[in-house]
Amino acid sequence: MTSQTVIRIEKLSFSYPDGTRALQDVSLDILCHQKVALIGPNGAGKSTLLLHFNGIFSCNGSVEVLGMKLEKKNLHAIRQKVGLVFQNPDDQLFCPTVFDDVAFGARNLGLAEDLVARRVRESLESVGLAGFEQHSAFHLSFGEKKRVSIATVLAMDSEILIFDEPTSNLDPRGKREITQLLRRIDGTQIIVTHDLGLVENLCDRVVVLSKGQKVADGTVREILSNQALLEAHGLV
């Protein structure tokens, strides 16, 4: 079970409409229950790759999620299975109240309203924000917003969770709390980050991306002890 591939990417290339080449021949297999860190300098293509995992960017069929090809007819099913948490909580949280935000995904799944309410309560409890349902997202602290963002995908019960910079702009305690939270959450996780402390404490595999290409892929110990590699790609 643990060795089952959940995301398979083969020779993925992607260019933006203005011609900027963002990804070039990236191949990657993510296994079930792995916690994979995706690191690399700014502009390496990490966020672009991330938006391929649930089909926001369409591609030439070289991405497969849980055995489903990334095609238009599979998109809804794939987006149920893949939860994306964006870097900026003000983009992730767009509803008038915390409750509506956390419920948004669950309601899109077509769940009954009482089940939605239960999922919202449980998700907020697991990020340590029980009772915040009627708050407005704007009046939360940055750390609280980050945690509500995580709750929004927990409520969807996704199998694969993807986090874009979950610890950016947080104070050390906030970082620690997020790390512990991510560790408690089961399932496959892909984490885009610059925070090597987070990688060390949470992940079991590291993929290094640079200039749109995969330059290294290995265990945390292998990659983080390779000083030359980290320096070459501006990661230390």
Next chain:
Amino acid sequence: MRHSFLDKYSGLDSPIHRLDPRTKILSLFCLILICVSTPAQAYLAFLAYFIFLAAAIVVSRVPLGYILRRSLIIIPFVLMVAIFIPFLKPNGTAGSSYSLGIGSLRVYTSGLIVLWNVLAKSCIAVLSVILLSSTTPFPKLLRGFEQLRVPKIFIMLASFAYRYVFVLVDEMERMKRARDSRCYGGKWLWHSKVIGQMIGTLFLRSYQRAERVYVAMVSRGFQGRTISLGRSRLALADYLVTAAAVSLLIALRIILP
């Protein structure tokens, strides 16, 4: 940063705050409709509407100064448009004509009545809306409108506007601070150029943010179908208050000349 415009004081507790949003929407909408349909010279009727509204404001415990200050945002616009009406309606001169050298200026009675009509009606309408928004938290207000079958696309637009107006104000404040920290100063012409650039930047950033928000929505399974915000039940008191308010207003409209 913390802002609380739009629905400041909506967190207070008063009989008005406790009413269901639908009760307030219906009663105040009824007030506006009846007020608009009243002929301009039914001065007593306008006085009665005003007393009705003032009583509601007193019961709601929202500070009067706040409501008056809020209404100042809108009334000047109305005044700006309406102030010329007395000079334009050629019917029954009030006072004498004023010679301006190039022509003479007259104030007409019927024009004055139209001005009073516009001002009185817009005042009542604006005060009603302010009372509604300052006694109902915005999310509940949206839910009320939704349950009254307002098209969902409007509800969604309003909810996005409410959510992001704070973010935009913050962004503007940050830009202003960044500008001032770099010793912003100089001539008026230079100011206007910089302000123009800031507005442009704000627009571009909002545009990009909209794209990111959309991506976040799509990632959570959004397929273009809008989703209801949940329901609330009307209490007996809500039915009674709505019925009482509506019938009182209709009675006032009929009885008063």
